[in-house]
Amino acid sequence: MNIVAIITNLRFQDALDILFLTLVAYHLYLWFRGTKAFKAFVGLLILGVVFTIARTWGLFMTTWFFQILWQVLVILLIILFQSEIRQALERVNPLQIIGLHKMSKPDKWVLEFTQAVFALAQRKIGALLIIERQDRAEEFVTAGQALEADPNFQVLMSIFHKESPLHDGAVIIKEGRIAQAACYLPLSPEEGLPKEWGTRHRAGLGLSERCDAWVIVVSEEYGRVSLARRKRMDRVASPEELSKLILEAVRPFSARKITWPSKIWSLFSYRWPVKLGALCLVSVLWLLLAGQQDFEVTLDVPLNLKGLATHLTVAEPLNPKVNLRVRGLRKDASILNENNVRVEIDASQARSSGRMSFFISRDLIHLPDRRVQIVDVQPGWMMFTFQEKPSK
Secondary structure: OOHHHHHHOOOHHHHHHHHHHHHHHHHHHHHHOOOHHHHHHHHHHHHHHHHHHHHHHOOHHHHHHHHHHHHHHHHHHHHHOHHHHHHHHHHOOHHHHHOOOOOOOOOOHHHHHHHHHHHHHHOOOOEEEEEOOOOOHHHHOEEEEEEEEOOOHHHHHHHHOOOOOOOOOEEEEEOOEEEEEEEEOOOOOOOOOOOOOOHHHHHHHHHHOOOOOEEEEEOOOOOOEEEEEOOEEEEEOOHHHHHHHHHHHHOOHHHOOOOHHHHHHHHHHOOHHHHHHHHHHHHHHHHHHHOOOEEEEEEEEEEEEEOOOOOEEEEEOOOOEEEEEEEEEHHHHOOOOOOOOEEEEEOOOOOOOEEEEEEOOHHHEEOOOOOOEEEEEEOOEEEEEEEEOOOO
């Protein structure tokens, strides 16, 4: 396969294809990294590269084995990772993207709320509190009891007291108000978590892996306050520190005045190693698969006359060319150019000066590869004007 020729014939559609798949690969990495599904995805990617190379090189037995293996693997992956697949599909829900809700303005409720959280921690009352941001947290939790209340100490104490029917679960705080209680969160599938972490910590981390919500975890055993955000869990030492973090979470996004040049620069600079790696990976896979793509090439090929009598010369047209449209596999069609494609007309019938028309049939076109087919020839015929050479 001529890689240089394929790159030279890169079209706008090809660049758009690579950029779109790079975006998909980048977000797949962000969604699945650290999970069991990501490890399986990497293994499948390696197997896919081996299968592509084997198919390109014509390894019959290896290609046949992988074709059988793919049929079994696809079914197994759908069964084993159905929850991860569902979460990925929820991520690209257009209704969620269009329906971004407005964040609440920072208010005095934050200070009272953080003091209530540490009051629960001092009494060693376990609690899970979800601070909703842009993503709708309800789409990632189950059950839940609708509630409308202020997140102060009395309300939180009533909810998370062991005798309360709502204590087993999490509360969702939306726009400074408690919207739901007794919500069950998805557990994080990540391995190697600290042994002292209980189900609350794993649930808080699990939700932070699926949306941009921040989850406050109050440990019942140790009386510690932790904050799960951006797929990580951090200890919080004081109400002041927690207030500062929550204000950062609920601050309106519209208040952050970012110029367009800064947005464009951050688009490339933010997590640039991951984005560059996704681009390189997609580009390599695209080059491996592009050779098997059906491809059309349009060429302007010089028309040559052979067998012309020595006493005649062509007066018109000078430097004639024929427009050819050919189709074939990209690895074959992309190497075609004016140097390896010839169009020759037998002009031996011309005996004297004057005009003569020649039909340009496909058998007059010589291609370097028989696997490439001629789709169209323009013009279908050409008229030449011959004149005798001046005598010496």
